[in-house]
Amino acid sequence: MMPPTIIIGSGITGLTCAHILARAGQAMRVLDKGRDIGGRMATKRADAAGLALSYDHGAQYLRPRDTDFGAFLARHGAVSWSDADPLHLVGQPGMSALPRAIAKGLDVAQGVEVLGLRHAQGLWHLETNLGPLQAQRVVLTIPAPQALRLLGPDHPLAPELERVRMAPCLTLMASFPTGSPTPFTTWRDADHPLAWIAQDNSKPGRPDDVITWIAQASPDYSAAHLEDTPDTILSKMLPLLCTVLGTPPEQALHAQVHRWRYAQAVQPLGRPFLHAPQLYIGGDWCLGPRAEDGWRSGRAMAHAILGGADAV
Numbered sequence: 001m002m003p004p005t006i007i008i009g010s011g012i013t014g015l016t017c018a019h020i021l022a023r024a025g026q027a028m029r030v031l032d033k034g035r036d037i038g039g040r041m042a043t044k045r046a047d048a049a050g051l052a053l054s055y056d057h058g059a060q061y062l063r064p065r066d067t068d069f070g071a072f073l074a075r076h077g078a079v080s081w082s083d084a085d086p087l088h089l090v091g092q093p094g095m096s097a098l099p100r101a102i103a104k105g106l107d108v109a110q111g112v113e114v115l116g117l118r119h120a121q122g123l124w125h126l127e128t129n130l131g132p133l134q135a136q137r138v139v140l141t142i143p144a145p146q147a148l149r150l151l152g153p154d155h156p157l158a159p160e161l162e163r164v165r166m167a168p169c170l171t172l173m174a175s176f177p178t179g180s181p182t183p184f185t186t187w188r189d190a191d192h193p194l195a196w197i198a199q200d201n202s203k204p205g206r207p208d209d210v211i212t213w214i215a216q217a218s219p220d221y222s223a224a225h226l227e228d229t230p231d232t233i234l235s236k237m238l239p240l241l242c243t244v245l246g247t248p249p250e251q252a253l254h255a256q257v258h259r260w261r262y263a264q265a266v267q268p269l270g271r272p273f274l275h276a277p278q279l280y281i282g283g284d285w286c287l288g289p290r291a292e293d294g295w296r297s298g299r300a301m302a303h304a305i306l307g308g309a310d311a312v
């Protein structure tokens with residue numbers, strides 16, 4: 001049966017919207033092109049040297065400003081990263097545990113990429129890698145530049161989407177044997193090519209048989225090297241990390257990089273979502289650079305739908 005609402009994107013924005021709609025008894029389906037639920041609230045797994053490794057290579061932690069967001073996270077298993085800052089909340093065993101908990105009981109399909117979106121005869125027609133789908137209402141929660149590509153430059157909301165700017169982030173994941181230097185838990189230096197470094201395994205619930213690090217390149221460094229190959233980026237970022245840590249690069253048990261093309265909004269939209277008949281477009285980029293901004297956007301869209309902004 002055709003769901004009245006299709007939500008595109010299983011990041012925190014889409015899942016928050018879905019969660020509120022489901023609690024109000026509304027049927028919906030969430031589609032996402034990725035392998036795992038959660039979008040940029042992500043945990044990468046790898047095997048090396050006989051060890052099962054995991055890295056939070058997207059959002060590092062959540063620091064709720066809105067007490068409702070704090071309560072929402074606590075209900076879905078967030079715990080304090082007390083080694084860094086007791087106010088920093090994380091999922092365990094990885095950040096992706098949070099979106100997975102929010103998605104419990106929802107109809108979420110991963111591996112479904114929406115390639116085209118067209119409104120005709122009162123219905124949305126979705127072209128996907130698995131074939132055509134229809135819905136009465138679409139909630140689009142993908143990064144603004146991707147939403148713009150999907151809707152096309154002639155869509156009436158295109159000028160609003162064009163105003164949003166998102167910065168890339170090159171992220172290095174690296175593991176070292178226990179006993180190797182751990183000079184800090186987190187490190188921030190806006191003037192260094194690696195603007196943020198964190199000892200990922202210092203978060204609660206992570207394995208203690210290996211030391212894992214995340215290093216995020218600064219927005220300028222990321223933009224300058226975004227089109228380099230992963231091997232080239234790795235060959236530059238790993239020595240930078242090792243210099244800061246005081247560890248020889250040869251000691252790394254595993255290292256890889258991830259290129260986030262649309263990591264965080266640097267010029268947000270300035271309101272919680274965009275709306276056209278039977279279409280809602282939201283995401284963190286509406287309000288700011290953090291997951292909490294996605295939660296606020298998703299919540300606002302759900303409340304607008306439940307309030308009958310365009311009753312299906």
Ligand SMILES: Cc1cc2nc3c(=O)[nH]c(=O)nc-3n(C[C@H](O)[C@H](O)[C@H](O)COP(=O)(O)OP(=O)(O)OC[C@H]3O[C@@H](n4cnc5c(N)ncnc54)[C@H](O)[C@@H]3O)c2cc1C
Binds near residue numbers: 041060171262285291
């Ligand atoms: C490196 C990095 C570090 C960060 N650090 C922090 C932090 O410490 N604290 C914090 O609060 N925030 C942080 N953020 C930001 C935070 O991750 C985001 O604000 C939040 O996860 C965005 O959620 P979202 O649902 O709006 O978008 P996303 O999580 O990007 O979800 C969008 C989803 O849409 C899917 N999608 C895209 N196109 C299609 C398509 N055509 N068809 C189907 N599916 C599609 C994607 O697969 C994705 O799952 C960080 C982000 C990055 C990248």
